[in-house]
Amino acid sequence: MNSSRAKLRDEVYTQMMCAQARLSKDQNTQMGAVLVSADGRVISTGYNGAPAGFDDETVPYTREKQLLAYDLLDADSGELLSHHEFEANKYPFMVHAEINALHYARGKVPPGSKLYVIGFPCERCSLDISLSGVAEVFVTKDDYDPKSTLNNNRDTAYYMFAQAGIIVTLCGKRIKPVVSKPEKK
Ligand SMILES: [Zn+2]
Structure with missing residues (x-):
């Protein structure tokens, strides 16, 4: 697939994910997620909210x-x-958007699937994503705040993605997390 086609897909699925987020009944936090197969089929979508x-x-x-x-x-x-x-x-x-998208895929996540999310996934979602078979997580907004209790677990999330061999695209940059050795004694 040429890169302009890949870019167009990323744009389209990002718009789709943001449209999904509008359906959330949570007025403070509206998140959306779209799960897409390697050949560009939408497998499922999700937004945050209480379980159906x-x-x-x-x-x-x-x-x-x-x-x-x-x-x-x-x-x-x-x-x-x-x-x-x-x-x-x-x-x-609240079930997070990522979890809803994975849940409604009903365990059918083909190899190479890509999960589009708005903000960097929390620890809870990252573990489920690592288990799901998703190959790549596409994050549109870098909302890292070390003081926030929601985002201070990014190290654990990256470490899980490293273990699971998941590529993270953060604000357009493709990142491959790998497990390394501590340098501090
Ligand atoms: Zn989450």
Whole structure:
């Protein structure tokens, strides 16, 4: 494939991924992902949000903690065993865009597949990406902030990609992470 064709594909799938992100109900963070085979077929897409089937009315979608409640019933008789209340924000409930795209590929990730993502994948997603068979991760935005708890795990992510032999394209630059030896004593 010539390079202008490859560039066009990257542009098109980046636009597709950004369009996907608009579907997210999370108003603070709208992320999208598109999984594409080596021959340019879209395998699946994803955006961040609670898992399909979760009730949007009762799942938090904010950074602020909300009071949530649930009951434990006897599964056979339906009798109330106990009532529980706790506080939580959106973070434990959000499935990241990358994970949704991989999930909806239903395990069918052909060799050479490329995953388009907006920001650098977090540690959690990087591990799943390493397991998925994806050959390349294409990141459009370099959002590295060493002070952020979200991004301070980039070393672990790169190390996972090195172990899995995954190429990272960051802002147009193709990078091959490889495991090396520590120089510090
Ligand atoms: Zn993630």
